[in-house]
Amino acid sequence: MKFPDERNYTDVNALLADLRRWLPIVVAGLVVLIVAAGTLTIVYTVQPEERAVVKRFGAVIKTTDPGLHFKLPFGIDHVQRVATERVLKEEFGFRTAAAGEPTRYAERSFPDESLMLSGDLNIIDVEWVVQYRIGDPIKFLYNMREPTRTLRDISESVMRRVVGNHLGSEILTTARVKIANLARDEIQSAMELYETGIHIITVELQNVVPPRAVQPAFNEVNESRQERERMINEATKQANEAIPRAEGEAKRIIAEAQGYAAERTNQALGEAARFRSILTEYEAAPEVTRRRMYLETLSDVLPQIGSVLVLQEGQSSPLPLLHLRDGQMPREVAP
Incomplete structure (x- = not known):
């Protein structure tokens, strides 16, 4: 079989007959192409990190989310995808x-x-x-x-x-x-x-x-500033250690002074109370109280005197007169 363009037609009727025979096949092929093109252009997909802007005859009509969507074919609707979720x-x-490699x-x-x-x-x-x-x-x-x-x-x-x-x-x-x-x-x-x-x-x-031209000078200045900060930090550290120590010492001295004052005050109050009690006893029995006080004083003072030696002329060795320490009562030895 030969196509119409491969023959020399002298009869118009024969040419029309060949055209009528091929016309349905051509029309069917065009229809198949149109249907295939429409099928391919009616569906579009939007990726998860994208959103699509749909235009119809150049005017924006809507935006679509990720997924499978449909639009009018043959360029009536045009889709532009934009990565809205990508940083x-x-x-x-x-x-x-x-890009896509280790940072360089x-x-x-x-x-x-x-x-x-x-x-x-x-x-x-x-x-x-x-x-x-x-x-x-x-x-x-x-x-x-x-x-x-x-x-x-x-x-x-x-x-x-x-x-x-x-x-x-x-x-x-x-x-x-x-x-x-x-x-x-x-x-x-x-x-x-x-x-x-x-x-x-x-x-x-x-x-x-x-800038690179002044980096050496800047490094020197930066080192000086760091040294200054270091010295300030050390001074602050010493101050933080010395001040609490001095405050603690001051509080200790104040507490000792307050304790000493309380002790002396209580001692004075006790002595005054003792004197008043002795005075009361003295007023009741003056002679007895005077003698008792005298004897108590002797018993307190004489043991602290030690040995009393009396030297006589012509004697070569001292003569013991009082052996007060020997006369003291021996202390009880703890078992």
């Missing part, structure tokens, strides 16, 4: 060399992005990362022509302003977290103002150092 990032002052940074530097002027007019090399995700896919796709470029411009502007409001020593030491939080809040406010559909997750300062 994206923009790097400033450095670049990651390769490119050797090339970007001084136009990282070099900034601090509040005390010092040049600081600041590298940072902005992590974000797409919160509203419609705003991200259609409210602004280049939302990612806008994010980079706003991030760089905000970071330069925040760094310019702080001293260089603060930026290099204690104010890094504060600067990152301020930058994150201001960048998010700008994204909401411009309705870019971008949600800022975090801003992290990667590397904050002085």
